[in-house]
Amino acid sequence: MKINYVAVDEAHCISQWGYDFRPSYLNISKIRKFLPDIPFIALTATATPEVAVDIQEKLLFIEKNVYRQSFERKNLIYIAREVEDKLKYLHRIVYKQAGSGIVYVRNRKACYEIAKFLNEKGVKADYFHAGLEVERKNNKQERWKTDKIRVIVATNAFGMGIDKPDVRFVMHY
Numbered sequence: 723m724k725i726n727y728v729a730v731d732e733a734h735c736i737s738q739w740g741y742d743f744r745p746s747y748l749n750i751s752k753i754r755k756f757l758p759d760i761p762f763i764a765l766t767a768t769a770t771p772e773v774a775v776d777i778q779e780k781l782l783f784i785e786k787n788v789y790r791q792s793f794e795r796k797n798l799i800y801i802a803r804e805v806e807d808k809l810k811y812l813h814r815i816v817y818k819q820a821g822s823g824i825v826y827v828r829n830r831k832a833c834y835e836i837a838k839f840l841n842e843k844g845v846k847a848d849y850f851h852a853g854l855e856v857e858r859k860n861n862k863q864e865r866w867k868t869d870k871i872r873v874i875v876a877t878n879a880f881g882m883g884i885d886k887p888d889v890r891f892v893m894h895y
Contacts, residue, residue: 725757725760726760727760727761727762727763728750728753728757728760728761728762728763729762729763729765730747730750730762730763730764730765730781731765731766732744732765732766733747733764733765733766733769733777733781734766734768734769734773734777735747736748736750736764736776736777736780736781737769737773737776737777737780748780750780750781751780751781751782754782762781762783764777764778764781767793774788774790808895809836809839812825812836812840812893812895813839813840813843813845815891815893816840816843816845816872816873816891817843817845819890819891820890821888821889821890821891822866822869822872822873822874822886822888822889822890823872823873823874823889823890823891823892823893824873824874824875824876824880824881824889824891824892824893825840825873825874825875825876825893825895826876826877826878826880826881826892826893826894826895827875827876827877827895828877828895829877830849830851830853830877832875832895833849833850833851833875833876833877834849836849836875836895837849837873837875840873840875845872845873846870846871846872846873847871847872847873847874847875848862848865848866848871848873848874848875849862849874849875849876850862850863850866850874850875850876850877850879850880851876851877851879851880852877852879862874863880863884866886867884867886869888
């Protein structure tokens with residue numbers, strides 16, 4: 723196989739989360755032994771300056787080089803709210819907003835509880851977390867991507883590589 727370059731997406735996993743979230747990312751630099759003259763590129767939208775340095779060190783970059791661009795997206799709205807009744811507020815947002823959405827929560831228990839709450843309110847919702855078997859995770863993700871469910875309630879195990887054109891809200895509960 724002729725390889726022109728190696729691209730590492732979600733490269734922050736090498737440093738920031740790599741040790742427990744994606745341990746295999748820590749082995750990527752071993753490829754250099756077999757492809758010594760092939761350029762590497764590391765891509766991430768979430769690296770702090772310290773993490774960017776760590777990524778380059780872990781990937782054995784010969785020359786340090788960072789291209790940084792703003793992550794500001796003028797078509798997105800960011801809002802932080804302190805509300806008395808989070809569930810009521812969540813339901814109001816989901817009810818008013820068309821399209822599909824993601825509700826991120828801190829733990830697996832909240833995934834179940836909030837998905838159950840939304841379903842009881844007539845919103846097709848499901849839960850997703852790292853403790854599910856791969857087949858179940860794939861099934862849940864596919865059901866969400868194909869609009870069989872409207873809202874996925876998930877821990878941060880969900881979301882990498884999602885390409886869904888009608889996502890209209892992402893909430894951090």
